[in-house]
Amino acid sequence: xxxxxxxxxxxxxxxxxxxxxxxxxxxxxxxxxxxxxxxxxxxxxxxxxxxxxxxxxxxxxxxxxxxxxxxxxxxxxxxxxxxxxxxxxxxxxxxxxxxxxxxxxxxxxxxxxxxxxxxxxxxxxxxxxxxxxxxxxxxxxxxxxxxxxxxx
Numbered sequence: 223x224x225x226x227x228x229x230x231x232x233x234x235x236x237x238x239x240x241x242x243x244x245x246x247x248x249x250x251x252x253x254x255x256x257x258x259x260x261x262x263x264x265x266x267x268x269x270x271x272x273x274x275x276x277x278x279x280x281x282x283x284x285x286x287x288x289x290x291x292x293x294x295x296x297x298x299x300x301x302x303x304x305x306x307x308x309x310x311x312x313x314x315x316x317x318x319x320x321x322x323x324x325x326x327x328x329x330x331x332x333x334x335x336x337x338x339x340x341x342x343x344x345x346x347x348x349x350x351x352x353x354x355x356x357x358x359x360x361x362x363x364x365x366x367x368x369x370x371x372x373x374x
Contacts, residue, residue: 224308226281229276230253230254230257230261231254234249234250234253234254234257234367235250235251237296238250240254241291241295242294242296243290243294243296245339247289248276248279248283248287249275249287249290251272251275251279252268252272252279252284252287252288252291253291253296255268255271255272256268256288256297256309256311257311258271259271259280260332261326261327262300262308262309262310262318262327263308263309264306264307264309265281265284265288265307265309266281267327268284268288268309268362269281269284272284274285276324279368288309289308292309293308296313296314296358297299297309297310297311297313298310298313298361300318300320300327302322302325302327303320304322305362308327310327310329312329315336315355315356315357316329316330316331317329317330317332317335317356317358317359318330318354318358318359318360319359319360319362320359320361320362320370321359321362321364321367321371322361322363323363323364324363324364324367326364326370329362330373335358336356337357337365339358340353341355
């Protein structure tokens, strides 16, 4: 199987450069696969997607590269209840719903909820803390695993 890079190539190059990282083939391929998967992938899922077309890339290289992306603000980590580490390229303020029975992580955005949490901290007069980001993860199970979760 030949894995053709998506149309994200120039966007990925720009993001790597902005983060102060050298633009390399392996970094482009790994970031492209994360964006393609669009499911908060594990390192193993990333590796499975790219290994046939990139036999010189090892699982260890993918681990190191993903950690470099995290350390340079290109990805964030999302942990599951089972302790599995998954990765999210969406860095804007949002939360996650983790479905234990399907292993899905679903993004959700709720400005009202974020404001409510910020106001809670203001009312409690928490000192010496500057909130940079609010990330809330809700853990549960899908009632019907065949249906999508809808947020109205």
